[in-house]
Amino acid sequence: MTTKKQDDNQAGITQEGRFYSAERLHAMHDMMLYIRRFEEKAGQMYGLKKIGGFCHLCNGQEAVCVGMEEAAEPTDYMMTSYRDHGHILARGSDPTAIMAELLGRAGGIVGGKGGSMHMFDKEKNFAGGNGIVGEQVPIGTGFAFASKYNDDKRVSITIMGDGGVNQGAVYESFNMAALWKLPVVFVIENNQYAMGTSLSRASAETHLYKRGISFKVPGIQVDGMDVLEVERKMTEALEHARSGQGPIIVEMMTYRYRGHSMSDPATYRTRDEVDEWRSGRDPIVRLQKQMIEAGLATEADFKQKDKDIKKEVVAVAKAAEAQPEPDLSVLWDDVINDEIPNAYPYPRQVG
Amino acid sequence: MAKITYREALNQAMCNEMERDDRVFLMGEEVAEYNGAYKVSQGMLDKFGPRRVIDTPITELGFAGLGVGAAMAGLRPIIEFMTWNFAILAADQIVNAAAKMKYMTGGQYDCPMVFRGAGGAAARVSSQHSQAFENWYANIPGLKVVMPSNPADAKGLLAASIRDNDTVIFIENEINYGDIGEVPEGEYIVPLGKADIKRVGSDVTLVAHSRMTGYALLAAEGLAKQGIDAEVVDPRTIRPLDEATILASVAKTNRAVVIEEGWRFAGIGAEISARIMEKAFDDLDAPVARVTGKDVPMPYAANLEQYALPSVAEIVEAARVVCNRA
Ligand SMILES: Cc1ncc(C[n+]2csc(CCOP(=O)(O)OP(=O)(O)O)c2C)c(N)n1
Ligand SMILES: [Mg+2]
Numbered sequence: 001m002t003t004k005k006q007d008d009n010q011a012g013i014t015q016e017g018r019f020y021s022a023e024r025l026h027a028m029h030d031m032m033l034y035i036r037r038f039e040e041k042a043g044q045m046y047g048l049k050k051i052g053g054f055c056h057l058c059n060g061q062e063a064v065c066v067g068m069e070e071a072a073e074p075t076d077y078m079m080t081s082y083r084d085h086g087h088i089l090a091r092g093s094d095p096t097a098i099m100a101e102l103l104g105r106a107g108g109i110v111g112g113k114g115g116s117m118h119m120f121d122k123e124k125n126f127a128g129g130n131g132i133v134g135e136q137v138p139i140g141t142g143f144a145f146a147s148k149y150n151d152d153k154r155v156s157i158t159i160m161g162d163g164g165v166n167q168g169a170v171y172e173s174f175n176m177a178a179l180w181k182l183p184v185v186f187v188i189e190n191n192q193y194a195m196g197t198s199l200s201r202a203s204a205e206t207h208l209y210k211r212g213i214s215f216k217v218p219g220i221q222v223d224g225m226d227v228l229e230v231e232r233k234m235t236e237a238l239e240h241a242r243s244g245q246g247p248i249i250v251e252m253m254t255y256r257y258r259g260h261s262m263s264d265p266a267t268y269r270t271r272d273e274v275d276e277w278r279s280g281r282d283p284i285v286r287l288q289k290q291m292i293e294a295g296l297a298t299e300a301d302f303k304q305k306d307k308d309i310k311k312e313v314v315a316v317a318k319a320a321e322a323q324p325e326p327d328l329s330v331l332w333d334d335v336i337n338d339e340i341p342n343a344y345p346y347p348r349q350v351g
Numbered sequence: 352m353a354k355i356t357y358r359e360a361l362n363q364a365m366c367n368e369m370e371r372d373d374r375v376f377l378m379g380e381e382v383a384e385y386n387g388a389y390k391v392s393q394g395m396l397d398k399f400g401p402r403r404v405i406d407t408p409i410t411e412l413g414f415a416g417l418g419v420g421a422a423m424a425g426l427r428p429i430i431e432f433m434t435w436n437f438a439i440l441a442a443d444q445i446v447n448a449a450a451k452m453k454y455m456t457g458g459q460y461d462c463p464m465v466f467r468g469a470g471g472a473a474a475r476v477s478s479q480h481s482q483a484f485e486n487w488y489a490n491i492p493g494l495k496v497v498m499p500s501n502p503a504d505a506k507g508l509l510a511a512s513i514r515d516n517d518t519v520i521f522i523e524n525e526i527n528y529g530d531i532g533e534v535p536e537g538e539y540i541v542p543l544g545k546a547d548i549k550r551v552g553s554d555v556t557l558v559a560h561s562r563m564t565g566y567a568l569l570a571a572e573g574l575a576k577q578g579i580d581a582e583v584v585d586p587r588t589i590r591p592l593d594e595a596t597i598l599a600s601v602a603k604t605n606r607a608v609v610i611e612e613g614w615r616f617a618g619i620g621a622e623i624s625a626r627i628m629e630k631a632f633d634d635l636d637a638p639v640a641r642v643t644g645k646d647v648p649m650p651y652a653a654n655l656e657q658y659a660l661p662s663v664a665e666i667v668e669a670a671r672v673v674c675n676r677a
Contacts (some may be wrong), residue, residue, distance in 0.1 A: 052475030052653065104475075104652035115477045115651030131479035132437065133409045166408035167440070194409055196385035202408040268385065325654045335647050345616045345646045 013294050015228045022296045028070060028227050029291065032062035032284050033306060035086045037313045038095065039258075042085065042102055042116075045317065046262045051102045055116040058086035060225075060257040063283030064189055065090040067230025071238055072157060077143040079127040079136045080159035082117035083189075083256075087159065088129070093121040095313075099320035112326040113334075125154075133194075134160060134167030137186070141173040144184035144247070155241045156184040163194020165208055174215040177247035184247045185237045186217070189224070191256045196268040209251035217247050224252030225281040228290075255281070352533040358391045360502040360534045361467075361523065364509035365392070365429060367538055369399055372427060375513055376403040378414055379431030379468070388433045389469060389528050415441030415466065419448045422464040422518075429513060432468035435484050435522060441466075449518040450493035462518045467509070470498075470522035471562055471612050472660060478648035481656075483613030485560075488520040489590040489622070495543060496520045496589040500564035502532035504587055507541025515543060524562045543588045546596035552582035555670045556600040558623055559610040560586050563661065567610055570666035577667075579674055589619060597623065598631050605636040606673040610666055615643035640669040 011022040020028075039057040046055050058065065065086035072078065080087050088098060093109060101108030102116055110120050110129075119129040127143065130136040140158025147154040160170065165188050177184050188208045192199050199206050209219030218240075222233040230252065237248045255277040259266035266274075291297045332348035339347035355363070369375045376399075381388045383396040383406040396404040407414040411432065418428035432438040438445065449462040472481035489496045497512050497519055499505040505523070512519040549564055550571050559567035564585045571581035582600050586592055601607050607627055609620035624639040645659045671677045 053473075053651065054476055054480070101651075104655075108652075112652035112655065113477070113648075113650040115475065117479070118477055118651070131477070132440070163409045166410045168410065168412055169440075195388070196381055197406060197408075201384075201406060326650075326652050328654065328658055331645065331647055331650060331655050331658055350645060351615055351641065351643070 011296055013228070013290055013296070016232060018228070018232050020228060025287065025291055025296060028066050028231075029284065029287050030305065030309065031066045031090055032227060032287070033309050034313070035062045035065060035089050036284060037309050038089060038099075039085060041313045041317050042099070043258070043262065045102065050321070051116065052104070053115050054082065055102070055262045056083040056260065057258045057262075058083050058256065060277060060282070061189060061191060061254045062086060063227035063230050064224045064252045064254050067227040068157060068187065068234045070231040071234035073154070075125060075154050076238070077125045077127060077140070077147070077154060077156040078159070079130065079140050079143070081133065081136065081161060081164060082129070082131050083161070084119045084129045085116070088119045088121060088126050091121065091124045091126045093119075093124050093126065095316045096319050099316050100323050103320050104325065105320055105323035106326045107320070107323045111330060134164045134169050136160065137164070137167070137170045137173045141177050141182060141184055144177060144182035145180070147183050148180070153242055154183070155238050157187060158184055159187040159189060161194060162188060162190040162192065162199050162208060163197065163202060165211060166202060171215070174212050174217050174247065178212070178215045178217050181244060181246035183241040183244070185234070185241050186212070186247060186249045188249060188251045189254055190251050191254045193256070193260070193269070195260045195264065198268070207251075209249050212247070212249045217249055219249035219251060221251045221253060224254030225277070225283045225286065227283055227287055352535055354531050355502060355534050356528065357499075357502045357505045357523075357530045357532070358389060358528040360506035361391050361509050362393060362395070363534070364506045364513070366395065366398060368510055368513040369403060374425065374427040375429065376405065376426065377429045377431060378405040378407055378418060380407055380409055380433050382406060382431050389525060391523075391528070392431070411437050411440040412444060416444040416448065418464055418466075419444050419452070419462055422449070422462045423452065423460045427513065428464040430464065430466050432466065434473070434480065434525070435468055435470040436480050436482055438466065438468065438484070445488070445494075445518070445520070446491055450491045454493060461516060463516045465509070465512045465519045465521050467521035468523060469525040469528070471524050471526075472644075472649060473525040475651060475653065475656060477651040481649035483611065483644070485522055485589050486613060486618050489619065494518055494520055494590065496522070497543060497587065498522045498561040498589055499587065500527070500549075500561050500585050502530060503534045503539070504541055504547070506534050507539045508543070508587060510538070511540045511543050514540070519543075522561065527562055541587070544591050544593055545588065546584055546586045546593035548582060548596065548600065549585050550581065550583040552580040552604065554580045554604055555582070555606040555608065555674055556597070556604045557581050557583045557608050557610060557666065557670065558586065558597055559583065560589060560619070561612065563610045563612055566661065566663050566666060569663045570670065573663065573667045574670055577671070577676070579670060579676065581670060592623070592626070594626050594630065597627065601627055601631045602634045605634055607635075608640045608642060608666065608669045608673055610642045610661060612644050612661060614646055615641060616646065618643055637673040637675065640673050642666050642669050
């Protein structure tokens with residue numbers, strides 16, 4: 001890896017032959033930091049019992065969220081599991097609506113009906129937010145099918161975990177996608193654990209990027225703690241899919257700092273292991289260092305940014321909390337499109 | 352008798368049966384090293400080792416089918432689904448394989464096994480994680496469906512289910528896992544297909560299973576204050592249903608309310624009320640009422656979730672209506 005200041009008059013960093021402008025680097029950094037602080041706030045709100053149910057944070061995985069989004073077109077489809085806050089924030093959805101969803105408020109991104117696990121934003125081509133492990137993989141393949149059908153060059157970015165990759169439907173999807181050359185990038189967020197199960201306890205082949213071999217789906221492994229590498233490799237993968245060569249697997253090597261969900265004390269990992277990732281490979285610190293070295297920012301700049309972002313997140317949380325709960329009548333909304341009024345079970349009725 | 356939790360009671364049943372029969376093993380996600388996602392299998396890996404307490408990858412269809420094969424080969428699997436929501440992925444193996452194996456092999460093969468895990472609504476986990484599936488499985492010939500409502504039944508029914516020679520769908524309740532109750536020590540069996548009268552009363556019969564049994568008991572207390580003496584019948588086994596106990600109760604009270612957490616249409620209450628109509632029409636002084644979950648997927652927001660679920664107040668109200676006291 002080479003990190004150096006660009007010689008010409010535009011400031012930035014060139015890594016592996018790819019130039020990133022200062023402006024772009026700042027944007028990537030700020031989004032990663034925003035996600036980090038947003039997740040911390042969500043954790044806090046959960047502790048205060050303002051958020052209920054299951055809440056899965058993505059601290060440590062921010063480079064994956066942000067690097068992928070940097071590489072993607074806004075028209076590309078994206079979908080993931082229940083660990084979805086970071087991805088939808090990176091997509092550019094309204095943070096207040098996301099926080100309101102976590103709080104079960106009327107202005108939540110799905111009106112308070114989904115909560116943490118079910119963030120969707122159709123306008124931003126973000127299709128969840130899927131609570132059943134592996135569920136989004138065939139669905140993402142279906143988005144890719146539609147894209148090929150319409151010949152509109154949109155790629156489906158279909159994200160799953162290292163645990164989710166063991167579901168049978170994943171391989172059915174690999175095969176169909178390869179068979180029909182569908183424009184889908186299967187992203188495996190390998191954060192080393194599925195709940196309390198380490199990768200090697202659940203997978204015979206732990207090099208997950210190889211999981212497509214028997215379906216002729218190529219795979220690459222990416223340092224998911226390096227936002228620039230994520231951006232670069234994802235750009236290549238998207239180009240592969242967009243150009244009609246069919247699906248590709250991108251294995252992002254990453255780590256979740258927190259437990260699986262808020263109720264998981266994560267005692268299955270040693271403190272040393274967590275520390276090794278957290279203090280040794282943190283994606284935000286890493287980019288900050290690169291930017292300071294390249295003279296694009298100072299430590300003081302980042303401190304100030306952190307203060308500002310924390311303030312922003314507090315304001316978002318406040319605004320979300322100020323919203324009312326959904327009106328009870330919305331319970332009956334959106335169950336079905338074409339209601340048939342005179343047949344039982346009657347729409348919008350108890351019985 | 353010792354006071355233990357519902358989850359400890361389930362744990363005791365599995366441990367006792369595994370001690371008594373080497374063919375019994377436990378397999379599922381996070382059951383071994385993590386001691387169970389809901390800690391039901393706490394300590395079982397230490398006790399029985401990795402041959403018999405087995406963590407799986409997240410691959411429900413695969414390990415459910417593996418269980419079916421192991422059962423056909425003579426073992427006695429306990430297959431844990433972290434929750435029954437995820438068992439939908441395994442429905443083919445449960446419905447097309449396990450349930451039909453004996454019949455379609457002309458009796459050559461059996462599937463003596465237990466599929467177990469948490470069902471029903473948990474708290475604030477939204478549409479995909481809060482669902483009642485007992486009516487799905489209760490519709491299938493070849494399956495038995497069992498749902499304990501308290502710690503003692505949890506122990507006794509699970510032991511009976513493991514010993515049973517058929518495929519048993521054993522649906523626990525996440526919210527009940529921490530409930531404490533008196534549970535007989537040592538070997539304890541509650542026979543399948545036997546309902547239990549949880550409260551004796553004379554004015555109205557409340558039929559409720561799983562978590563709703565507790566709701567019915569609370570409603571009965573409320574009704575008592577209003578001078579209505581409710582009897583609470585817990586079927587405990589949904590399929591096959593001990594209708595004799597329900598019908599005897601209705602013969603005494605002449606009124607019935609059937610309560611379930613799941614959706615009304617084609618639900619358990621539909622079956623039970625139909626049986627009461629078919630078998631005890633002349634005993635009835637009022638149409639059977641049903642209290643069920645609202646006909647919508649479960650929402651996340653606290654107020655919407657509460658509204659979607661059946662409530663004690665709704666049970667009280669329904670009982671008052673059938674007693675002409677509304
Ligand atoms: C089909 C199904 N089985 C089990 C679960 C319970 N569950 C939720 S998350 C999870 C672990 C998934 O791990 P991984 O795919 O690695 O994703 P990560 O949580 O690490 O992002 C499990 C077992 C589920 N939601 N769906
Ligand atoms: Mg994982």
